[in-house]
Amino acid sequence: MIEFVRGVIDYVCPEYIVVETNGIGYQIFTPNPFSFQPDRGTIVTVYTYQYVREDVIALYGFRTREERTLFAKLLQVSGIGPKGGLAILAAGDPQQLVQAIEAENEAFLCKFPGVGKKTARQMILDLKGKLQHVLADSLPNLFAEWTAPERQGALDEAIEALKALGYAEREIRKVVPVLKDETMSTDQYIKRALQLLLK
Known part of the structure; x- marks a missing residue:
């Protein structure tokens, strides 16, 4: 398991970022790659989850260990794969997700892409009561402010x-x-x- 990758943000696109470290570029899929745009050219630490299946080996990256743990918990739910887990975390408010699961708010959970009633119910069954400890009291804002944005495009x-x-x-x-x-x-x-x- 690769705990984290520390290096320079070399590339950002809609699906992933590339972190260059010691001459190697790591392709890392993240919930919102553009949240790393302000960090281009600077050294960052990305906490990673290595996903291995018969036909794929991929790295998924997060700004915090708590966010990574939440992603791993989501992958344990039948019907949620890595793409679905990223889409759920991309909303940037893990606390809201935990509250929806604890309150059994299926309607809210069904608003995420790829989550139907059956998957929402499975999320509640599998995760209710198991996520509060995952989130730190002051989880940092997952969407850093971009003080001098390049607005075109x-x-x-x-x-x-x-x-x-x-x-x-x-x-x-x-x-x-x-x-x-x-x-x-x-x-x-x-x-x-x-x-x-x-x-």
């Missing part, structure tokens, strides 16, 4: 990231008019879109 990048998370074009089209009225960085657009999609 930010909305297009956000739309591509939402597609990569599994949201359908028809769902994305509903929130784009609201987003167009705002000027933000890519990760801020993603966070805002997810807030709107989960309403």
